[in-house]
Amino acid sequence: MDIMERIPTHVEGLDENMQGGIPKGHICIVAGASGAMKSSVTFSMLYNAVLYGETSGIYVTLEQGKDSLRAHMSNMGMNVDDPRVRNRIAIIDLSDLRVQLDEQGMSNRVDWMGQLIKQLTNYRKSIGFELLVFDSLGAFFTLTKMENPRDEIFRLFEAVRRLELTSFFICEMTGENHRQFGEYGVEDYLSDGVIHLVMDRKEDDVQRKLGIIKMRHTRHALGYKPFNWKQEEQRFTVL
Numbered sequence: 001m002d003i004m005e006r007i008p009t010h011v012e013g014l015d016e017n018m019q020g021g022i023p024k025g026h027i028c029i030v031a032g033a034s035g036a037m038k039s040s041v042t043f044s045m046l047y048n049a050v051l052y053g054e055t056s057g058i059y060v061t062l063e064q065g066k067d068s069l070r071a072h073m074s075n076m077g078m079n080v081d082d083p084r085v086r087n088r089i090a091i092i093d094l095s096d097l098r099v100q101l102d103e104q105g106m107s108n109r110v111d112w113m114g115q116l117i118k119q120l121t122n123y124r125k126s127i128g129f130e131l132l133v134f135d136s137l138g139a140f141f142t143l144t145k146m147e148n149p150r151d152e153i154f155r156l157f158e159a160v161r162r163l164e165l166t167s168f169f170i171c172e173m174t175g176e177n178h179r180q181f182g183e184y185g186v187e188d189y190l191s192d193g194v195i196h197l198v199m200d201r202k203e204d205d206v207q208r209k210l211g212i213i214k215m216r217h218t219r220h221a222l223g224y225k226p227f228n229w230k231q232e233e234q235r236f237t238v239l
């Protein structure tokens with residue numbers, strides 16, 4: 001018997017092979033190379049979760065500005081102006097953090113992780129959101145020039161656990177044969193789930209594939225399956 005409450009990903013073909021979804025409260029890594037559709041996949045999960053469920057979420061963007069993110073999702077066919085989406089997904093744009101920091105001349109003196117955790121805690125109390133997307137961990141550490149990312153990741157994950165959020169942390173994977181799911185070598189151990197998006201190249205053809213590397217408390221299919229976006233249905237499908 002499955003006693004876990006689960007959050008469906010709304011990715012067709014994925015939930016069916018994952019006992020219905022991601023256990024509530026899990027911290028998941030969504031890892032992949034540039035352009036692997038990390039932002040699109042996670043945003044679509046949030047988007048469909050608020051359209052088909054009672055939940056709400058926060059999308060923290062550091063990589064890409066809020067307008068660019070909204071334009072991309074709109075181009076994908078998602079209705080970002082739907083009142084339910086507007087009211088239930090807060091996009092928090094931290095992409096100009098570096099500029100703010102430099103203007104104040106205090107980039108090195110602020111406890112940015114502490115500030116971030118405080119913000120998330122406030123939002124949790126005031127708007128009661130349940131889902132969190134953090135896009136991306138790497139961008140946050142680059143912007144804030146944190147000295148000990150490993151300890152800071154630990155601190156962030158602990159805080160997110162205490163807040164009982166179900167979360168997705170986007171991690172870039174660089175280089176051809178990168179086998180590590182996060183940049184700092186601890187993200188995958190500290191998380192409950194790892195979703196890996198790859199662009200599989202055979203000569204001139206490239207196929208997008210998705211693999212669940214781990215998902216605690218879940219019986220899930222292994223292996224990489226091709227996936228694509230169904231524009232009319234506004235969801236991804238794993239073949």
Ligand SMILES: Nc1ncnc2c1ncn2[C@@H]1O[C@H](COP(=O)(O)OP(=O)(O)OP(=O)(O)O)[C@@H](O)[C@H]1O
Pocket residue numbers: 032033034035036037038039040041063072075076077229231
């Ligand atoms: N309407 C569309 N339908 C399907 N795919 C699209 C559409 N519009 C853009 N794309 C694809 O989406 C890709 C970008 O997706 P996304 O921004 O989610 O990737 P990412 O992994 O977050 O990239 P980055 O590393 O830049 O953050 C584009 O490179 C393009 O191939």
Ligand SMILES: [Mg+2]
Pocket residue numbers: 038039040063064135
């Ligand atoms: Mg992205």
